[in-house]
Amino acid sequence: MTARARVLVTNDDGVAAPGLRRLAAHLHDAGHEVVVAAPERDESGCGTSRAVAAGGLVPTRSTTWEEPAGVPVHAVGGPPGLIVTAACQGAFGPAPDLVLAGINPGANTGPAVLHSGTVGAVLTAAHHRRSAVAVSLGHGAPYHWDTALRALAVLLPGVLAVAPDRRPLLLNLNVPNVHPARLVGVVRTGLGPHAAARFTVQRHGPGLLRATHQEHQGHRGGEATLLAAGYATVTPLRPPTEDTGVLLDLPDARQVPGALVGDPQ
Incomplete structure (x- = not known):
């Protein structure tokens, strides 16, 4: 790893999830300043939601883990999108890097x-x-968390090297649930046609x-084939953007009288 960074560790499975603690411990042991903020309950499937209850008040419960020692932990009554927004606006101390x-x-x-x-x-x-970086490990018992951490270690130096004035690097990392010795490597791929x-x-x-939500064995191809072969896959992502390739028979908003339109992105 490179220089010490302040890292927010979160998830959508809840603050008690074992994968969350393993990730936080790994970063703490590597010398990074770690703050954990995660939903107080399972928020799986919430996407980028920042939904809050009427009135806008979000309950939080803060403590400090004994293992890894000294890591601050915040259980938040909301989804991870809300938590990331709060953290980046200073709700849990200095904003993360x-x-x-x-x-x-x-x-x-x-x-x-x-x-x-x-x-x-x-x-x-x-x-x-x-x-x-989003880090996901294939289903199965037992979970080989160390395999996911080994794959993540390949990516972190490059992610941490991104200068603050450059476009953020967003990575989706999927790791096969195999013993670390059986991890073949980490490869770049695009989003496959089917979900796992x-x-x-x-x-x-x-x-x-x-x-109902269950493992889907009916399709192979793309990421699924690589994961089955023992590779971890990483896909760079970008937030939703305008689709400039679509042709619409409509007036340009900049030509509509009274329209308040900013510069096109």
């Missing part, structure tokens, strides 16, 4: 990144001009819908 989200149990591949709270934390960090897990919503009687 870097945001790390995870370690999430279950890969976030393909279209799943749209809904993942783990990835949502990373996309929210970009809004505050902070580089960020299948999410379905069906009617379940009068006035009820039933949502």
Whole structure:
């Protein structure tokens, strides 16, 4: 690793999740200044939500972990997108230099990144001009957290080297749940056509819908094939941007009388 950094560690599984503590301990042992702020309960699937209750008051409960020693921990009554925003605005001490989200149990591949709270934390960090990495580990028991940390160690020097005045680097890291010795390597890839897990919503009687979430074995290709072969995959991301390739038969807003339009991005 490079210079010491202040790192926000968060997730969408909740402050009691074991992957969160393993990630925080790894960074602490590497000499970084770590602050943990995570949802007080499971917020999986919340995407980039910053939703708060009526009145805007968000409950927080702060403590300090004994292991790793001295790490401040904040349990927040809200999703990770809200937590990242709060941290970058100084709610938990000095704003972080870097945001790390995870370690999430279950890969976030393909279209799943749209809904993942783990990835949502990373996309929210970009809004505050902070580089960020989402770290996810394939499902299975036992979870090989050290394998995810080994893959992350390959990426961190480059992420930490991004100058504050440069565009933030946003990475989605997925790691196969194998023993560290069986990790073949870390490769760059694009978002695959399928998510690693299948999410379905069906009617379940009068006035009820039933949502199910399970590993999706029906498709291979892209990230899924690489993960199955023992590779960790990393995909650079960018927050939603204007699609300049779409043609619309509409007047340019800059030509509409009275329109308040800023410079096009």
